[in-house]
Amino acid sequence: MDKEKIITLAIESSCDETSAAVLEGGRTILSNIIATQIPIHRKFGGVVPEIASRKHIINIMPVIDEALSKAGKTLDEVNQVAVTYGPGLVGALLVGVSAAKALAFSRNIPLIGVNHLEGHIFANFLSSPDLKPPFVALVVSGGHTSLVHVKDYNSFSLMGQTRDDAAGEAFDKVARVMGLPYPGGPQIDKLAQEGNPLAIDFPRALQEKGNYEFSFSGLKSAVLNYLNSMKLKKIEVNKADVAASFQHTVIEVLLAKAMDAIKETGCDTLVLAGGVAANSSLEKRLRETTAKNKVNFYYPDKILCTDNAAMIGCRGYYQSLAGKYSDLYLNAVPGLALQDLE
Ligand code: KG4
Ligand code: ZN
Numbered sequence: 001m002d003k004e005k006i007i008t009l010a011i012e013s014s015c016d017e018t019s020a021a022v023l024e025g026g027r028t029i030l031s032n033i034i035a036t037q038i039p040i041h042r043k044f045g046g047v048v049p050e051i052a053s054r055k056h057i058i059n060i061m062p063v064i065d066e067a068l069s070k071a072g073k074t075l076d077e078v079n080q081v082a083v084t085y086g087p088g089l090v091g092a093l094l095v096g097v098s099a100a101k102a103l104a105f106s107r108n109i110p111l112i113g114v115n116h117l118e119g120h121i122f123a124n125f126l127s128s129p130d131l132k133p134p135f136v137a138l139v140v141s142g143g144h145t146s147l148v149h150v151k152d153y154n155s156f157s158l159m160g161q162t163r164d165d166a167a168g169e170a171f172d173k174v175a176r177v178m179g180l181p182y183p184g185g186p187q188i189d190k191l192a193q194e195g196n197p198l199a200i201d202f203p204r205a206l207q208e209k210g211n212y213e214f215s216f217s218g219l220k221s222a223v224l225n226y227l228n229s230m231k232l233k234k235i236e237v238n239k240a241d242v243a244a245s246f247q248h249t250v251i252e253v254l255l256a257k258a259m260d261a262i263k264e265t266g267c268d269t270l271v272l273a274g275g276v277a278a279n280s281s282l283e284k285r286l287r288e289t290t291a292k293n294k295v296n297f298y299y300p301d302k303i304l305c306t307d308n309a310a311m312i313g314c315r316g317y318y319q320s321l322a323g324k325y326s327d328l329y330l331n332a333v334p335g336l337a338l339q340d341l342e
Contacts, residue, residue, distance in 0.1 A: 001079070005024065006024070007024055007079045007080075008022070008023045008078075008080050008082055008316055009022055009080075009081050009082070010023065010081075010310065010313030011064065011082070011083045012084045012119070012308060012309040014088025014089065014093050015052065015143075016037040016041055017034050017306070017307040018037070018056050019032070019308050020033050020068075021033070021067055021308065022067050022313070023310065023314065023317060026125065027126055027129055027314065029126060029313075030071035030073065031071040032067070032310040033067045033309075046182055047089070049091055050091065056095035061099070064099065064103075078103075080110045080316070081103050081104045081109060081110070082114050082312050082313050082320075083096050083097055083099075083113060083114060083312065083316075083330075084115075084119065085097050085330055086115065086334055086335065087115075087117065087143060088332075090332050093332035097330060097331065101330060105328055110320065111327070112316040113326035113330045115338065116307075116336070117146070117274075118156070118338065119312040119314070120273040121150060121271065121273045121315075122318065123273060123310070124272075125318075126301075126311065127304055133153060135296075135298075136148070136150070137150050137270075137273055138254060138258045138261075138272050139273045139338070140254060140282075141166060141273075141275045142185075144162070145161060145168075145214045145254075146338050147160050147212045147257060148338060149267070154319065155342055157340050158338050160213040161213065161214065162216060163206075163214070163215045164217035165216040165220055168185055168274070170217075170246075171183075171188050171276065174188065174246055178243070183275075185276060185278070189279050189280055189281070191240050191244075192243040193240075193244075193281075194240040194244075195241040195242070195244030196241050196244055199245050200226060202222050202223060202245055202249040203218055204249060204253050207256075210264070214257070216250065219246070219250070223242065247279070251282050251285050254282065258270055268294075269295065269296040269298065270297050270298070271298045272286060272298070272300075274305065277300060277305040278302050278305040286299070
């Protein structure tokens, strides 16, 4: 079969978005339906796993049906099913994995288990048809922060990741103590635009050259301590300055390590991935710095930055070209990591 004509049905349910997509070949999105649960979880200030699982169960079949009908395809025309099997919330992942296994079994078509974090990186292939490995990927999502040397479509090397909180997690927690609604990342992004990024000097961890690990829990505590001490002293804080200074610190750490990783690998291309890639200042700062250093820079369209099934379909397609299929024993792996792949 012509590989450009392969129809992949992809499913994503790792956190609070139920999504299904249909791709033709590796890079053409025929549909990408995303049912978000954000308004439901906002009341609780964060994702409630039990509620997420129940909502996925309700949403999964209608979302798949809608993805097929929007793509103008029937199940008979689907050649393979790709699904996120980790990392994520176990109950949430299980809904997508079970649906994908049922479809693959009943239609007798291949099943492809996809690592969600690899999916985030591959969102860039959908947004940028000219992008090819090798490159360095900076993955910044709600649960993970990593630098990955992507040598080829199926060959990666993990350069470093966070020792504690992920960048997105820090955004969400800082926003929460500042009384901003969930998810906090976009709220901080907005508020920061009115603040002075140099107003408060927050600490940066693991600054030594050649260290590609991240740590954001000290920064998070420093922001909380700052807010508490101001409260005790009865000094009114400028929330926009706090948001801007916190965001600036995160961005400068990400930027410095990403540029070092570019030098160390000899790559001429930097790729941004994950929900925090939607941050306007991060994208702007990386774009300016890469341009100054004659490094190519790619980041996904906003809708492909946060969780969606199209990116899972793209990753699944490239796995299938390498014969990396799963069997029907595929299970959810909540703690699945980004690993070296040869
Ligand atoms: O990749 P993602 O959709 O889910 C995970 O796989 O974790 O990322 C969600 C994270 C949340 O922490 C959210 O606050 C953050 O991405 N985020 C942002 C922005 N939009 C989403 N962080 C900073 N600025 C944004 N504009
Ligand atoms: Zn994600």
